Amino acid sequence: xxxxxxxxxxxxxxxxxxxxxxxxxxxxxxxxxxxxxxxxxxxxxxxxxxxxxxxxxxxxxxxxxxxxxxxxxxxxxxxxxxxxxxxxxxxxxxxxxxxxxxxxxxxxxxxxxxxxxxxxxxxxxxxxxxxxxxxxxxxxxxxxxxxxxxxxxxxxxxxxxxxxxxxxxxxxxxxxxxxxxxxxxxxxxxxxxxxxxxxxxxxxxxxxxxxxxxxxxxxxxxxxxxxxxxxxxxxxxxxxxxxxxxxxxxxxxxxxxxxxxxxxxxxxxxxxxxxxxxxxxxxxxxxxxxxxxxxxxxxxxxxxxxxxxxxxxxxxxxxxxxxxxxxxxxxxxxxxxxxxxxxxxxxxxxxxxxxxxxxxxxxxxxxxxxxxxxxxxxxxxxxxxxxxxxxxxxxxxxxxxxxxxxxxxxxxxxxxxxxxxxxxxxxxxxxxxxxxxxxxxxxxxxxxxxxxxxxxxxxxxxxxxxxxxxxxxxxxxxxxxxxxxxxxxxxxxxxxxxxxxxxxxxxxxxxxxxxxxxxxxxxxxxxxxxxxxx
Amino acid sequence: xxxxxxxxxxxxxxxxxxxxxxxxxxxxxxxxxxxxxxxxxxxxxxxxxxxxxxxxxxxxxxxxxxxxxxxxxxxxxxxxxxxxxxxxxxxxxxxxxxxxxxxxxxxxxxxxxxxxxxxxxxxxxxxxxxxxxxxxxxxxxxxxxxxxxxxxxxxxxxxxxxxxxxxxxxxxxxxxxxxxxxxxxxxxxxxxxxxxxxxxxxxxxxxxxxxxxxxxxxxxxxxxxxxxxxxxxxxxxxxxxxxxxxxxxxxxxxxxx
Numbered sequence: 001x002x003x004x005x006x007x008x009x010x011x012x013x014x015x016x017x018x019x020x021x022x023x024x025x026x027x028x029x030x031x032x033x034x035x036x037x038x039x040x041x042x043x044x045x046x047x048x049x050x051x052x053x054x055x056x057x058x059x060x061x062x063x064x065x066x067x068x069x070x071x072x073x074x075x076x077x078x079x080x081x082x083x084x085x086x087x088x089x090x091x092x093x094x095x096x097x098x099x100x101x102x103x104x105x106x107x108x109x110x111x112x113x114x115x116x117x118x119x120x121x122x123x124x125x126x127x128x129x130x131x132x133x134x135x136x137x138x139x140x141x142x143x144x145x146x147x148x149x150x151x152x153x154x155x156x157x158x159x160x161x162x163x164x165x166x167x168x169x170x171x172x173x174x175x176x177x178x179x180x181x182x183x184x185x186x187x188x189x190x191x192x193x194x195x196x197x198x199x200x201x202x203x204x205x206x207x208x209x210x211x212x213x214x215x216x217x218x219x220x221x222x223x224x225x226x227x228x229x230x231x232x233x234x235x236x237x238x239x240x241x242x243x244x245x246x247x248x249x250x251x252x253x254x255x256x257x258x259x260x261x262x263x264x265x266x267x268x269x270x271x272x273x274x275x276x277x278x279x280x281x282x283x284x285x286x287x288x289x290x291x292x293x294x295x296x297x298x299x300x301x302x303x304x305x306x307x308x309x310x311x312x313x314x315x316x317x318x319x320x321x322x323x324x325x326x327x328x329x330x331x332x333x334x335x336x337x338x339x340x341x342x343x344x345x346x347x348x349x350x351x352x353x354x355x356x357x358x359x360x361x362x363x364x365x366x367x368x369x370x371x372x373x374x375x376x377x378x379x380x381x382x383x384x385x386x387x388x389x390x391x392x393x394x395x396x397x398x399x400x401x402x403x404x405x406x407x408x409x410x411x412x413x414x415x416x417x418x419x420x421x422x423x424x425x426x427x428x429x430x431x432x433x434x435x436x437x438x439x440x441x442x443x444x445x446x447x448x449x450x451x452x453x454x455x456x457x458x459x460x461x462x463x464x465x466x467x468x469x470x471x472x473x474x475x476x477x478x479x480x481x482x483x484x485x486x487x488x489x490x491x492x493x494x495x496x497x498x499x500x501x502x503x504x505x506x507x508x509x510x511x512x513x514x515x516x517x518x519x520x521x522x523x524x525x526x527x528x529x530x531x532x533x534x
Numbered sequence: 535x536x537x538x539x540x541x542x543x544x545x546x547x548x549x550x551x552x553x554x555x556x557x558x559x560x561x562x563x564x565x566x567x568x569x570x571x572x573x574x575x576x577x578x579x580x581x582x583x584x585x586x587x588x589x590x591x592x593x594x595x596x597x598x599x600x601x602x603x604x605x606x607x608x609x610x611x612x613x614x615x616x617x618x619x620x621x622x623x624x625x626x627x628x629x630x631x632x633x634x635x636x637x638x639x640x641x642x643x644x645x646x647x648x649x650x651x652x653x654x655x656x657x658x659x660x661x662x663x664x665x666x667x668x669x670x671x672x673x674x675x676x677x678x679x680x681x682x683x684x685x686x687x688x689x690x691x692x693x694x695x696x697x698x699x700x701x702x703x704x705x706x707x708x709x710x711x712x713x714x715x716x717x718x719x720x721x722x723x724x725x726x727x728x729x730x731x732x733x734x735x736x737x738x739x740x741x742x743x744x745x746x747x748x749x750x751x752x753x754x755x756x757x758x759x760x761x762x763x764x765x766x767x768x769x770x771x772x773x774x775x776x777x778x779x780x781x782x783x784x785x786x787x788x789x790x791x
Contacts, residue, residue: 204705
């Protein structure tokens with residue numbers, strides 16, 4: 001490769017290259033000499049067998065005399081020294097990663113434009129959209145900080161991966177629909193050259209909500225809203241349910257709403273990896289570390305009616321390295337809090353919620369981790385290929401998993417029964433007491449099911465109104481939120497990532513107006529309730 | 535200019551499909567590990583792509599053009615629908631895709647020839663329902679199916695060898711639940727068993743062709759489960775022992791219990 005005119009050729013590199021080739025020639029000559037030496041040795045000790053071929057460390061030597069062996073060892077040691085010297089020389093020369101000052105591997109960059117706290121599907125979707133929408137190449141430096149690259153407790157990978165448009169809020173319906181459109185064209189969006197094509201293994205089997213007498217009015221109203229937004233949902237009477245899904249027990253079921261297109265389930269791990277791989281290929285910096293604090297400055301300002309307000313602006317994010325006390329302050333312009341179930345901890349670090357109750361300063365981020373169980377069971381005569389993700393009027397849900405008669409199911413506990421969310425231990429008693437009876441009542445074939453295994457995961461539960469919190473904070477001027485999805489974050493992640501990127505780069509929401517999900521409603525107390533929460 | 539950009543040093547790899555360097559191949563058959571060992575021209579192109587912004591942009595523009603072209607071919611024929619009705623619009627769309635259509639009560643098929651030319655005689659069948667659509671080998675996509683889902687009396691649908699028909703498209707076929715009697719999906723590289731599960735909506739289906747579906751796993755089991763959902767449907771192209779592990783046994787060893 002000929003360098004451009006005007007670019008100085010590094011002289012030391014060419015000299016170094018010459019010296020290396022000379023050394024390698026010397027080493028080559030030495031190995032030739034070494035082969036020749038045993039012949040000399042054998043001549044002086046004619047009583048030794050000169051034809052004895054012995055293999056020493058992969059090299060043939062023609063004699064096994066002591067002197068030849070000593071010379072062999074000497075030559076080998078010399079060769080080892082030469083190899084070490086070559087290695088060291090390569091490291092010292094410019095172009096290698098070696099530096100006399102030791103640097104911890106894996107540190108985030110010292111500055112970034114946007115730091116995304118949390119490497120789940122929302123975090124990586126936002127990172128992807130930020131890079132996709134940047135106006136010039138490398139216009140935005142995005143760093144995604146994730147403290148657990150194994151995703152052992154992340155809500156994303158522990159989810160059952162369902163996607164539906166059957167919500168009661170038009171914004172939620174739009175977010176899910178647009179996410180479905182994104183996932184449909186995912187190869188166009190997220191394919192990386194020379195890598196395997198993206199496949200999230202989507203099952204377009206649909207969702208079936210069963211409603212009793214009391215809930216059928218709500219279901220009908222939701223159906224109208226969903227149809228108005230363009231979702232492909234139909235209402236089914238009990239007779240139609242019986243003819244379509246004969247394995248359902250329609251006692252107590254007054255109405256059902258069945259989503260047939262753009263609804264189903266997929267593999268969340270594949271989606272997370274697709275976003276991650278694509279974002280990294282576009283230049284996002286992944287960082288394995290934990291956000292432990294912020295450095296901010298405060299500015300006192302006055303409102304129109306004379307009250308003083310202190311506005312905070314974050315200047316640096318302290319990212320601590322794993323298993324170490326060392327932290328790197330990352331100077332940044334914006335922080336996006338997408339830490340899922342632990343978003344409130346990140347918010348507390350900047351002092352959101354430190355203030356008298358009832359004031360804006362005292363409004364905490366009401367997102368807390370809520371443990372939910374998912375049980376895998378096998379039933380030999382259960383529903384077949386046509387089984388959608390069925391949600392009973394009691395809240396118990398199940399879906400087919402694969403073709404072998406396995407099903408995933410669960411039930412969201414009531415407020416009083418909320419399990420302790422300090423760990424992810426599974427309560428099997430809950431299955432036997434609460435989930436199995438409801439399942440058996442919904443589908444009689446499930447009376448003879450066999451529980452195979454289970455796992456638990458966290459919902460990033462918004463205790464205020466179970467809907468997302470998306471947007472800026474009124475007092476911390478450069479922190480954005482995209483959290484509190486309460487169980488439907490994964491299915492809305494592509495659209496939410498795009499919304500946040502639009503908010504940051506274009507200044508406002510363009511595709512879906514998510515103004516209803518702002519932080520300020522938590523202070524005002526205006527709940528934006530979602531009635532169809534699983 | 536290109537060399538200066540190369541010297542600056544940059545990250546490699548931005549948005550594109552692997553098929554760009556392997557033109558003409560179906561996506562499901564694409565084997566990326568062969569790319570690096572591919573023809574020397576392909577490897578050389580890959581190195582150029584990673585090194586030069588210009589080549590990268592050219593690749594991406596080519597890709598964007600291909601996607602734009604596909605969308606153009608699958609545009610919604612709204613104007614034709616408003617002027618001539620849904621059946622003529624669907625027929626026009628199919629003929630543009632180099633397919634064939636047959637109207638109800640007719641014996642002859644209206645087809646486009648290899649070069650894409652077709653006669654406009656089908657326009658005289660305004661308000662005559664379309665009974666059969668043959669879109670085999672065409673570039674029908676999910677968006678293009680928008681033109682076909684309004685056909686309430688469709689009896690025969692041939693989507694063989696369509697490279698862009700995938701599981702999402704199969705879920706769209708549920709609108710033909712009352713009328714469709716014959717469906718051919720042979721040779722579609724993107725159809726998997728997950729999409730075939732959504733065919734249970736087609737209650738009146740009598741003939742289903744599922745031969746040569748490379749992405750479907752456990753074929754025999756899928757056929758059995760589909761036959762459970764669609765008892766009166768004849769499924770061809772899959773044998774019951776497809777996908778089973780064949781164990782070779784020595785003659786004197788007893789069979790496993």
